[in-house]
Amino acid sequence: DIQMTQSPSSVSASVGDRVTITCRASQGISSWLAWYQQRPGQVPNLLIYAASNLQSGVPSRFSGSGSGTDFTLTISGLQPEDSATYYCQQAKGFPITFGRGTRLEIK
C-alpha cells in the first residue's frame, strides 16, 4: 500500500499569511494526488486534483505542486474561512489512501 505522510500535523497562522502543507508518498505516484479541505462539521471538499489543478469553484489562493513523491499545498492570503483540516490523497492505485490530515488554525 502507498503511505501518505503529511506535515505538519497542525499549523497556526494569521489572516493574510501564506501557509504550505506538505505530503510525501511512500513510493512514486507521478501526479496522482488530490487535496481536500474539511471544515469542522462539514464534508470534505476537493480543492486540487492531479497535483496542481484547481477544482472548479475553488479560490485561486489555493495552489498545489509536486510530482513523484513530494507534494505541497499552498494557501496564499489566508482567510478566516480557511480554518479546516486538509488531507492529501493518492490516486495512483488501490487501495486509495489519504494522509492523516493537517489542521490549520487561523489566529
Place this chain on the structure above:
Amino acid sequence: EVQLVESGGGLVQPGGSLRLSCAASGFIFNNYWMSWVRQAPGKGLEWVANIQQGGGEKYYVDSVKGRFTITRDNAKNSVYLQMDGLRAEDTAVYYCARVTVGTDYFDYWGQGTLVTVSS
C-alpha cells in the same frame, strides 16, 4: 445540482449487519464510478470501496474485504454498502462519493451516515 444522500446508518451490535444506501441525482449516474469513504469519530478519512459504472469491477480496502459488499442499481441511481460482521473499529461516518471520470478523486460527497458498532 449534484446530490448524494446517504441513509441506513445506526447502532448495531458487534457481529451484526447494516446496509447503507446512497441516492444520487443531478448527474448521469451510470457514467461514473462511485465510492464509499469513512471517517471514524475525530479521525481522518479512510477509503472503503469503489464500484465501476456497470458494477462489474469493485475494489475494497483490506480491512473490509470479505465483510463489506458494494453494489449499485443504475435504474434507481443508487449505490449500496452491505456491511456484515461489523466490528467496533467500523464505527464511523460513512460518506458516499462520486469518483471523477478517468481518475480516482472524489468530487462530490454526501452528508454522511453514522454507523455505531457497540454492545
